[in-house]
Amino acid sequence: MEVVITPPKTLAILAQKAGKSVDELVKTVDTYPFALTHFLRQRVEEGTYSLPALRQFLPDAQELQDVAGFSPDPAGESGKHPIPAILQAYDNRLVILLSYQCLVYCRFCVRKALVGMPEYTITHEQIEQALAFVRTHPEIEDVVLSGGDPLAVPNRRLLPFLRQLLAISHVRAIRIDSRALSTMPKRIDDELLDVLKTDDRFWYHAHMNHPDDLHHPDVLAAARRLRMAGVPVLNQSVILAGVNDDPAVMARLMSECYYHKILPYNLYVLDRVKGGVHFEVAEERIVEICETLSHLPGPAQPVLIFVDGESRKHRAVYDPVTDLHAFLGARNAAHRPMENVSALR
Numbered sequence: 001m002e003v004v005i006t007p008p009k010t011l012a013i014l015a016q017k018a019g020k021s022v023d024e025l026v027k028t029v030d031t032y033p034f035a036l037t038h039f040l041r042q043r044v045e046e047g048t049y050s051l052p053a054l055r056q057f058l059p060d061a062q063e064l065q066d067v068a069g070f071s072p073d074p075a076g077e078s079g080k081h082p083i084p085a086i087l088q089a090y091d092n093r094l095v096i097l098l099s100y101q102c103l104v105y106c107r108f109c110v111r112k113a114l115v116g117m118p119e120y121t122i123t124h125e126q127i128e129q130a131l132a133f134v135r136t137h138p139e140i141e142d143v144v145l146s147g148g149d150p151l152a153v154p155n156r157r158l159l160p161f162l163r164q165l166l167a168i169s170h171v172r173a174i175r176i177d178s179r180a181l182s183t184m185p186k187r188i189d190d191e192l193l194d195v196l197k198t199d200d201r202f203w204y205h206a207h208m209n210h211p212d213d214l215h216h217p218d219v220l221a222a223a224r225r226l227r228m229a230g231v232p233v234l235n236q237s238v239i240l241a242g243v244n245d246d247p248a249v250m251a252r253l254m255s256e257c258y259y260h261k262i263l264p265y266n267l268y269v270l271d272r273v274k275g276g277v278h279f280e281v282a283e284e285r286i287v288e289i290c291e292t293l294s295h296l297p298g299p300a301q302p303v304l305i306f307v308d309g310e311s312r313k314h315r316a317v318y319d320p321v322t323d324l325h326a327f328l329g330a331r332n333a334a335h336r337p338m339e340n341v342s343a344l345r
C-alpha cells in the first residue's frame with residue numbers, strides 16, 4: 001500500500017503553502033494527529049490542489065480552543081456501542097469500525113478524539129466479535145464499514161473480513177465508507193476490486209468536499225473502476241467554512257459528481273466537534289448554499305442532514321416549501337446551547 005506521509009517534512013510544505021508558521025502546525029499535531037497521502041502532497045506541490053481544498057487536512061491552532069457547545073462526542077456515539085467495534089443507532093443496520101487509523105486526518109472529523117490516537121485501537125478479536133454479532137442478529141441487513149478508514153486496513157486483513165461478511169446471508173448491503181477514492185485512488189486496487197465484483201451487495205461512499213477532490217484523472221479512473229466492478233459510488237460532503245461555504249463552489253462539486261456518475265447523496269451540517277469550531281458555517285450561508293443547489297438537476301441535489309446527540313440523522317430536502325431555518329433551529333435544540341457560536345462567523 002502507498003505510504004502515508006506524516007510530519008515534519010510535509011508540515012513544512014503545508015505551512016509554506018498556507019502562509020502559516022511550522023510551529024503552529026507542529027503544536028496542533030501534538031494534540032490531534034496529522035497525515036497526508038503522497039498523492040495529495042504531490043498535488044499540493046504541483047499546484048492542482050488548492051488551499052481551500054487543503055484546509056480539510058491543514059492543522060490549525062484554532063483546533064486547540066475549547067469552545068462551549070463543541071464537544072469531543074457531539075453525535076453521542078460513545079453510548080451506541082453494543083460491543084467495541086460496533087456502532088448502532090438503528091435496529092436494522094449498524095456500523096462496523098474496522099480501525100481508528102485513517103489515510104488522512106480530516107480536521108473536522110466527528111471522531112477527532114479517537115482517530116489516529118495511539119490509545120485507541122480495534123483488535124482482531126473485536127472484529128471477530130463484530131462479525132459474530134452480525135451473524136447472530138438476523139434483523140441486521142445493512143452494514144456500513146467505517147472507522148477510521150476501512151481502506152486504511154491492508155488487503156491481507158481486509159479481504160478475509162469482507163469474505164466472512166459476504167457469507168452472512170441476511171446482510172443485504174455493505175457500504176464502504178472511505179476517503180481513499182480522492183486521497184489515495186491507487187488504494188482501489190485490483191485485489192480489492194476482485195472481491196468487490198464477486199458480489200452485488202457492495203456500495204462505496206466517497207467523501208469529497210471540494211471540486212479539487214474530484215478533479216484528477218486518477219480519481220476519476222478509480223471511480224470508474226468501482227462502477228465497472230458493479231459498485232455504486234455515492235458522495236457525502238460536509239459544509240465547511242473556508243473549504244466549500246461558497247454556493248458556487250458547492251454547486252460545482254455536486255454538478256461534477258453527478259456528471260461523473262458519482263451520486264451526490266448526503267450534505268452534512270458540521271458536527272460540533274471539539275477542535276472543529278473554525279469550520280462552523282452561519283445558518284444564513286447554509287440556506288444560501290441550499291437555495292443555489294436547488295437549481296441543479298435533481299440527481300445532483302444531495303439531502304441536507306444534521307446528526308443529533310443520539311447519532312440519529314435529520315434530513316431536509318430543500319425546495320421553496322421547506323423551512324430550512326426551522327430545520328437548522330432543530331439542530332441547535334438537539335444539542336447543548338451554543339453560547340459562543342454567533343460570535344464566530
Ligand code: SF4
Nearest residue numbers: 102105106109148179
Ligand atoms: S477519513 Fe473519515 S474517520 Fe478519518 S479523519 Fe477523515 S472523516 Fe474522520
